[in-house]
Amino acid sequence: xxxxxxxxxxxxxxxxxxxxxxxxxxxxxxxxxxxxxxxxxxxxxxxxxxxxxxxxxxxxxxxxxxxxxxxxxxxxxxxxxxxxxxxxxxxxxxxxxxxxxxxxxxxxxxxxxxxxxxxxxxxxxxxxxxxxxxxxxxxxxxxxxxxxxxxxxxxxxxxxxxxxxxxxxxxxxxxxxxxxxxxxxxxxxxxxxxxxxxxxxxxxxxxxxxxxxxxxxxxxxxxxxxxxxxxxxxxxxxxxxxxxxxxxxxxxxxxxxxxxxxxxxxxxxxxxxx
Amino acid sequence: xxxxxxxxxxxxxxxxxxxxxxxxxxxxxxxxxxxxxxxxxxxxxxxxxxxxxxxxxxxxxxxxxxxxxxxxxxxxxxxxxxxxxxxxxxxxxxxxxxxxxxxxxxxxxxxxxxxxxxxxxxxxxxxxxxxxxxxxxxxxxxxxxxxxxxxxxxxxxxxxxxxxxxxxxxxxxxxxxxxxxxxxxxxxxxxxxxxxxxxxxxxxxxxxxxxxxxxxxxxxxxxxxxxxxxxxxxxxxxxxxxxxxxxxxxxxxxxxxxxxxxxxxxxxxxxxxxxxxxxxxxxxxxxxxxxxxxxxxxxxxxxxxxxxxxxxxxxxxxxxxxxxxxxxxxxxxxxxxxxxxxxxxxxxxxxxxxxxxxxxxxxxxxxxxxxxxxxxxxxxxxxxxxxxxxxxxxxxxxxxxxxxxxxxxxxxxxxxxxxxxxxxxxxxxxxxxxxxxxxxxxxxxxxxxxxxxxxxxxxxxxxxxxxxxxxxxxxxxxxxxxxxxxxxxxxxxxxxxxxxxxxxxxxxxxxxxxxxxxxxxxx
Numbered sequence: 097x098x099x100x101x102x103x104x105x106x107x108x109x110x111x112x113x114x115x116x117x118x119x120x121x122x123x124x125x126x127x128x129x130x131x132x133x134x135x136x137x138x139x140x141x142x143x144x145x146x147x148x149x150x151x152x153x154x155x156x157x158x159x160x161x162x163x164x165x166x167x168x169x170x171x172x173x174x175x176x177x178x179x180x181x182x183x184x185x186x187x188x189x190x191x192x193x194x195x196x197x198x199x200x201x202x203x204x205x206x207x208x209x210x211x212x213x214x215x216x217x218x219x220x221x222x223x224x225x226x227x228x229x230x231x232x233x234x235x236x237x238x239x240x241x242x243x244x245x246x247x248x249x250x251x252x253x254x255x256x257x258x259x260x261x262x263x264x265x266x267x268x269x270x271x272x273x274x275x276x277x278x279x280x281x282x283x284x285x286x287x288x289x290x291x292x293x294x295x296x297x298x299x300x301x302x303x304x305x306x307x308x309x310x311x312x313x314x315x316x317x318x319x320x321x322x323x324x325x326x327x328x329x330x331x332x333x334x335x336x337x338x339x340x341x342x343x344x345x346x347x348x349x350x351x352x353x354x355x356x357x358x359x360x361x362x363x364x365x366x367x368x369x370x
Numbered sequence: 371x372x373x374x375x376x377x378x379x380x381x382x383x384x385x386x387x388x389x390x391x392x393x394x395x396x397x398x399x400x401x402x403x404x405x406x407x408x409x410x411x412x413x414x415x416x417x418x419x420x421x422x423x424x425x426x427x428x429x430x431x432x433x434x435x436x437x438x439x440x441x442x443x444x445x446x447x448x449x450x451x452x453x454x455x456x457x458x459x460x461x462x463x464x465x466x467x468x469x470x471x472x473x474x475x476x477x478x479x480x481x482x483x484x485x486x487x488x489x490x491x492x493x494x495x496x497x498x499x500x501x502x503x504x505x506x507x508x509x510x511x512x513x514x515x516x517x518x519x520x521x522x523x524x525x526x527x528x529x530x531x532x533x534x535x536x537x538x539x540x541x542x543x544x545x546x547x548x549x550x551x552x553x554x555x556x557x558x559x560x561x562x563x564x565x566x567x568x569x570x571x572x573x574x575x576x577x578x579x580x581x582x583x584x585x586x587x588x589x590x591x592x593x594x595x596x597x598x599x600x601x602x603x604x605x606x607x608x609x610x611x612x613x614x615x616x617x618x619x620x621x622x623x624x625x626x627x628x629x630x631x632x633x634x635x636x637x638x639x640x641x642x643x644x645x646x647x648x649x650x651x652x653x654x655x656x657x658x659x660x661x662x663x664x665x666x667x668x669x670x671x672x673x674x675x676x677x678x679x680x681x682x683x684x685x686x687x688x689x690x691x692x693x694x695x696x697x698x699x700x701x702x703x704x705x706x707x708x709x710x711x712x713x714x715x716x717x718x719x720x721x722x723x724x725x726x727x728x729x730x731x732x733x734x735x736x737x738x739x740x741x742x743x744x745x746x747x748x749x750x751x752x753x754x755x756x757x758x759x760x761x762x763x764x765x766x767x768x769x770x771x772x773x774x775x776x777x778x779x780x781x782x783x784x785x786x787x788x789x790x791x792x793x794x795x796x797x798x799x800x801x802x803x804x805x806x807x808x809x810x811x812x813x814x815x816x817x818x819x820x821x822x823x824x825x826x827x828x829x830x831x832x833x834x835x836x837x838x839x840x841x842x843x844x845x846x847x848x849x850x851x852x853x854x855x856x857x858x859x860x861x862x863x864x865x866x867x868x869x870x871x872x873x874x875x876x877x878x879x880x881x882x883x884x885x886x887x888x889x890x891x892x893x
Binding site for chain 1 (some may be wrong): 483598599600603618620621623624670674713741743744746747749750753754762765766767768772825
């Protein structure tokens with residue numbers, strides 16, 4: 097973890113910890129995120145409302161904090177689902193090979209040939225808008241990445257002598273997969289999951305911007321930016337602060353992710369035959 | 371070296387002169403209203419939605435003044451038979467279409483039957499036969515009196531098309547080519563982007579409601595489609611365009627701050643409302659519907675969402691229409707005490723977290739809205755107002771272009787939407803029992819309403835009777851609470867006053883053909 101001693105990765109990590117803490121402790125925020133005080137609408141940042149109020153007179157800081165909860169929980173859950181399903185599929189495809197491998201690879205390649213946002217939009221249109229829809233949509237959109245990555249890892253590991261040794265000692269398929277192959281394939285997948293979480297936050301914000309993410313009054317960063325875009329002249333803070341949150345968080349995830357790659361020294365593994 | 375330098379200089383000055391010449395010509399760029407973005411055709415017969423440029427390509431038989439009275443246009447005069455069973459129109463001589471075809475009585479005879487089978491067929495439904503009396507006189511023989519005839523003839527859906535080209539071009543008419551008799555000809559049309567019109571130099575038959583009967587002063591007019599209001603405003607502010615055909619309430623202040631921009635407001639034709647699905651619980655109970663309708667605080671919405679611009683809506687029709695004058699008891703306005711009492715009566719008792727309960731079930735509904743920012747903002751305020759009387763509304767946002775198909779499923783419980791129309795027959799359109807789903811979002815099908823509706827639509831001999839019948843129909847519909855009225859906006863346009871000169875008086879509805887005929891580009 098030496099990489100995190102440098103100031104930029106350290107700052108990124110600190111920011112991420114702060115955002116996660118804010119999301120966890122959102123209920124302690126000074127105001128309620130859904131109570132409208134229409135008389136105080138469009139308030140500029142002041143002592144009472146440090147980041148100003150939105151078009152319904154709700155405290156913007158409170159909504160940003162609750163928005164962090166929405167954005168993080170949706171993107172982290174989605175990526176977790178994606179990683180779990182992707183690893184299972186990829187490992188099974190690599191291990192069993194044959195027609196199963198071909199079927200998985202073709203399906204996954206097919207979804208990979210579309211931009212993530214397009215897949216997500218189609219899925220949300222089918223499932224319906226809301227946090228569940230967004231979660232599933234993001235999970236499926238990133239499935240291809242983890243399936244291919246795991247498959248490639250397992251394929252390279254499969255021929256190693258320690259696997260051969262395990263097999264000659266009488267280990268079964270499940271044992272070899274769970275005990276020897278997946279743990280060795282885990283590190284690059286985890287780093288790639290971390291970087292994908294950054295993308296997922298952007299995707300979640302994009303869906304929210306189109307009004308397809310968390311439905312009001314639940315705040316999400318994308319939804320807040322969307323509302324603010326129509327008010328950019330009247331109350332610019334409504335769009336600026338959520339925009340900053342998305343930008344800073346995604347940049348922090350990427351910088352921290354880079355540092356993690358450096359400290360784990362898994363660049364070579366990431367570059368494997370994907 | 372010297373030669374080439376001189377050449378460059380020469381070329382530069384030539385192109386500079388050309389640029390200056392272009393700037394001086396009568397050219398203008400307008401931005402269409404956001405509600406008109408993406409209209410797929412200029413075919414008035416087939417279209418469900420037409421944009422403002424339509425009013426410049428075509429003329430109509432009758433023009434309507436700002437006070438909603440009717441005036442000549444392509445028809446110089448007309449007579450209605452005493453029993454309402456026939457109409458005779460005397461047409462203006464010397465009118466030609468953009469493709470050179472003459473406009474005469476035969477045109478009308480060929481044009482009316484083209485409506486058969488289209489969504490707009492109801493406009494000519496009462497015309498049994500069109501007779502050519504002489505070259506410039508045409509007679510409609512009616513199957514029943516139609517007091518709304520002049521309104522229909524003044525509507526943009528009854529823009530007079532060139533019938534031969536219409537038949538020959540089929541679905542391409544209005545998309546690749548279009549011919550009318552209007553002051554402008556279509557040069558190019560890219561759906562969802564822009565429409566370029568050029569002046570019809572032969573035009574001398576404009577509506578008498580404008581000072582100038584033709585040709586138009588502007589030589590070339592581009593209508594751009596910009597879906598986001600704030601982007602359109604930036605274009606106006608930086609001089610990229612000369613006029614915005616709509617300005618939402620929250621940008622009006624910004625327009626007024628700019629020294630070179632002028633804001634012009636006129637009475638609007640929109641009504642915002644909340645339809646409630648009368649076939650789905652809990653709104654199958656009229657008490658719950660009445661309570662929800664009376665929980666809407668129209669004054670608060672007017673002040674907070676629309677900055678006090680416009681007026682509240684207490685009926686389903688715009689207040690300029692005589693049919694909006696229903697009895698005071700039928701008007702729907704904010705009454706939280708009554709709303710709470712009604713819900714108590716209906717058996718919904720206030721539970722934990724401020725949500726009412728009945729038989730262990732919370733009073734929870736879904737509230738549909740479309741993705742435009744003003745709808746989303748309005749819907750969030752409605753959500754909070756419903757919560758105040760113990761109704762929990764969950765908002766579902768649909769893309770504005772997709773929501774009509776969603777309504778057709780009939781799954782909606784309540785929605786926040788708006789319509790734009792200035793005739794009482796809109797009550798028939800949105801609450802007629804044969805249009806369930808969409809347009810009848812409320813799924814309202816009531817035997818007494820159907821009876822009153824039939825009387826209003828087809829049983830009126832003259833305008834007075836029609837107003838009385840529609841008022842009664844409208845009044846009854848309001849007492850059944852299939853919807854809650856919310857807000858009536860004003861129409862606002864913003865223009866660059868260094869570039870455009872508008873007439874002092876616009877004796878038409880909104881900024882359309884009548885206003886644009888008198889408009890000039892400053893040189």
